[in-house]
Amino acid sequence: MLKKISGLFSGENSVRGASIILIITLAFSNILGLIRDRFLTKNIATSDLDIYYASFRIPDLVFNLLILGAITSAFIPIFTDYVSKKELKEGYKVTNTLINIAVLFMIISAIILGIFMPNIIPLIVPKFDSGRMQEAVKYSRLIMLTPIFFSISYIIGGVLNSFKRFVAYAFAPLVYNAAIIFGAAFLAPKYGLSAVIYCVIAGSFLHLVVQLPSAMKLGFRFQKVFAWRHKDIKRIVRLMIPRTIGMGINQIMFIAFTAIASSLVAGSIAAFELSNNIMTMPVVVFGTSFATAVFPTLTAKIAEGDKSGFSFYLNRSVRSIAFLLIPSSVIFILLRAQIVRLILGSGKFDWDDTRRTALTLGLFSISLLAQGLIPILARAFYALKNTRTPMYISIVAAIISISFAYPLAHSYGVAGLALAFSIGSFINVFILYYYLQKIYPAIWNKTIIISFMKIIAISLIMGFCVWASLHIAANYVNMNRFFGVLTQTLVAVGIGLITYFGLSYLFDLDEMKWAITRKINGEKISQN
Numbered sequence: 242m243l244k245k246i247s248g249l250f251s252g253e254n255s256v257r258g259a260s261i262i263l264i265i266t267l268a269f270s271n272i273l274g275l276i277r278d279r280f281l282t283k284n285i286a287t288s289d290l291d292i293y294y295a296s297f298r299i300p301d302l303v304f305n306l307l308i309l310g311a312i313t314s315a316f317i318p319i320f321t322d323y324v325s326k327k328e329l330k331e332g333y334k335v336t337n338t339l340i341n342i343a344v345l346f347m348i349i350s351a352i353i354l355g356i357f358m359p360n361i362i363p364l365i366v367p368k369f370d371s372g373r374m375q376e377a378v379k380y381s382r383l384i385m386l387t388p389i390f391f392s393i394s395y396i397i398g399g400v401l402n403s404f405k406r407f408v409a410y411a412f413a414p415l416v417y418n419a420a421i422i423f424g425a426a427f428l429a430p431k432y433g434l435s436a437v438i439y440c441v442i443a444g445s446f447l448h449l450v451v452q453l454p455s456a457m458k459l460g461f462r463f464q465k466v467f468a469w470r471h472k473d474i475k476r477i478v479r480l481m482i483p484r485t486i487g488m489g490i491n492q493i494m495f496i497a498f499t500a501i502a503s504s505l506v507a508g509s510i511a512a513f514e515l516s517n518n519i520m521t522m523p524v525v526v527f528g529t530s531f532a533t534a535v536f537p538t539l540t541a542k543i544a545e546g547d548k549s550g551f552s553f554y555l556n557r558s559v560r561s562i563a564f565l566l567i568p569s570s571v572i573f574i575l576l577r578a579q580i581v582r583l584i585l586g587s588g589k590f591d592w593d594d595t596r597r598t599a600l601t602l603g604l605f606s607i608s609l610l611a612q613g614l615i616p617i618l619a620r621a622f623y624a625l626k627n628t629r630t631p632m633y634i635s636i637v638a639a640i641i642s643i644s645f646a647y648p649l650a651h652s653y654g655v656a657g658l659a660l661a662f663s664i665g666s667f668i669n670v671f672i673l674y675y676y677l678q679k680i681y682p683a684i685w686n687k688t689i690i691i692s693f694m695k696i697i698a699i700s701l702i703m704g705f706c707v708w709a710s711l712h713i714a715a716n717y718v719n720m721n722r723f724f725g726v727l728t729q730t731l732v733a734v735g736i737g738l739i740t741y742f743g744l745s746y747l748f749d750l751d752e753m754k755w756a757i758t759r760k761i762n763g764e765k766i767s768q769n
Contacts, residue, residue, distance in 0.1 A: 266411035267530050271522035273418035275584050278515055280425035281437070283588030287508030289434050292373050294514040295366045295499055296380035296438070299358070302492040303350050304388040306485050308343055308395060315480035316396065318540045318626060319473050321403045325544060329460055335473045336400060337464040342474075343392040351385040358382050365496055366503040366510075380438050387445035394449035397456045405537055409455035413448045420444030483632035494639040494665075498658045501650050508594055509655040515585060516602035516659065520573065520609065527565035528613025531558050532620050539624035552683035555621050557755060559614060559684070560692050564752035566613040567696050568741050571704040572734060573606035575711065579730040583723070600656040608663035611670040618673040630676055638669035692752060699744045707737040 281290060316339060323332030354361065358378045363369075366377060394413060401410045424440025468474065502509040535558050542551040573580065578599040586595050619631045642665030649657030678685040711733040718725035745753040 262407050262411055266408070266415065268522075268526045270411070270414040270418060271525055273415060273422060274518055275522065277418050277422045277425060278518055279584055279587065280422060280429070282511075282515070282585045282590035282594070284425060284429040285434055285437070286589045287511040287594050288373075290511035290514075291366075291503070291508065292369075292376050292380065293434055293437065294510050295362070295369075295377050295503070296384055298365050298492075298496050298499055299354060299361060299381050300384045300388055302489070302496065303347070303354065303385070304391055305488040305492050307346050307350070308388065308392045309488060315477040315623075315628070316399045317402055317536065318480075318623060319477060320400060321537055321540050322544060324403050325541065333461055334464070334466055334468060335471060335477075336396060336461065337466045338468045338471060338474055339477065340393055340396050340463075341465070341467050342469060343396065344389060347389040347392050351389065355382045355385055365499055367500060368503040376434075380434070383438050384441060386442050390442075390445040390449045394445075394452060397449070397452045397461065400456050400459065400461055401452060402533065402537060404459055406455055406459070407534065409452045413451050416447040416451050417444040420447055480626060480628050483628040487628075487632035487635035490636045490639040494643055497643050498646055498662070501646055502655055502658060505650065505655055506597075508597065512594065512598040512601050512655050513658055516581070516598050516605050519580060519584060519602055520605040520612075523566060523569040523573070523609055524612040527569065528562050529616050531562055532616035535617065536620045536624065539621055543624050543626075548681065549683070551621075551624070552681045555617070555677075555681070556684045556686075556689065558617055560689060560752050561755045562613045562617065563610060563693060564696055564745075564750065564755075566610045568700045568703055568737070570606050570609040571700050572707060572737055573609065574603050575704060575707050576730060576733060577603040577606065579711075579726055579733075582726050583730060586723075597655060600654075601659045604656050604659035604663060607660075608666035611663070611666035614670045615666065615673065618670065618677055621677055622673075625680070631673065634669055634672045634676070637672065638665040641665050641668055692750075695748055695750060696752065699741060699748070699750075702744060703737045703741040706740045707733045710736040 281293070285293070316336075320332050320336065323329060323335070358381050362374060362377045362381060366374065369377060398410045398413065401407065420440045420443050421437060424437040428436035428440065498513060499510055502513050535554055538554055539551055542548075542554065578595070581595050581599040581602060585598065622628065622631050642661045645661035645664055646658050649661050651657070653660065674685070711729060714729040714732040718728045720726060720729065742753065
């Protein structure tokens, strides 16, 4: 058994094995995330959840600006080079230097932003009253502790990624969500929102702890080194700056969305965040998992000068993601109300909250394919050590989203923000693909066009079957009860999936084989 497992992660099977582990754990992590949201909506009023989600904006901005961009776009490719050259001593020196710099920056940021938080929060939620504003300031200051733990955790996760060791990396979000669930389910009814905030901080610490043993088995040890003049630290900084700007503009976009949502009816910020969390599940499971698993391979292919292999893995990954996310988008749009009722519809989450969140989810779901493709296309540029192009593209897409956000929100409420987000997402992915195809034409050919046309056609047929079964099942169940809605949803999804996979088998779609086996290393890519 152990030999089979180790074989799964070696050679040509490494992407397959990694994606299996990531899909299982990321799916479970997102299920925990939905359970977390259910307990939050059950025990905390949506007006208070507005405060909760607004409190994350500044900590998330700082972490994404200073850390996450460096890891995904710069650190992993450089550390992967050390792994391939078997220069781990020097690689861990760079790793520890990066950790020490990151922690120092996070502590300084927490102190400075904590002091000025009363001046910053009014810019994010200008329509909050004084009481809610003070709570948002207090909670934002507390959550500023989480980037300190996350900065170490994600750098260590980058080490594990470079070694293609994804198990501990993928389990880290599980313990993070589990900590928040504990707070929302058992502490919030008695102690309120503050208990959940403290569990968020504890979860970020556990996110780090769960990855340490695996990293230490690979030779990692904490060191008091601060070689900030090291050539690869300078390379990481140069490579991360464009990515940091790109991620920063995305965070600014969400801050703008939060500010606009604060001017709408109470609960709008919560509706936006909750529907975004639901939409994120298929994106992470079917999109981010592929991108994370394939990224070290793409980086290795570039390091080896294997252009054909690079195009091959990228092409097949894109088609596999499309096979999984296009039908997911159709199902989420058609079943948006049922999904929200099943996941969130309890306790303090009333019918108005349900309708508002369901419409927002439907418009978010339009962008499932785009959101699933953006991570892998961006990582393809990072593998090429090109971080500027994705940066410029993300800036353009974010500006367009923000431009649409205000008029759409005042026409359609918080759902208009989701529509603005979807518009920007598709613009982002189209431009990314356009410029990447100019570098490697083999990633776009007639096979991918035919593949997309088949997937879309089959998804539309599936959508009709889902819609019909949805209405037929409603005549036989009590739609006012949880189990009635659950039965209707399961019938519609079951018939939809049978239709989709049945037609995929009938038309002999290769993408179905890759999705089921998680194996994308078949025959060579056609150059037609």
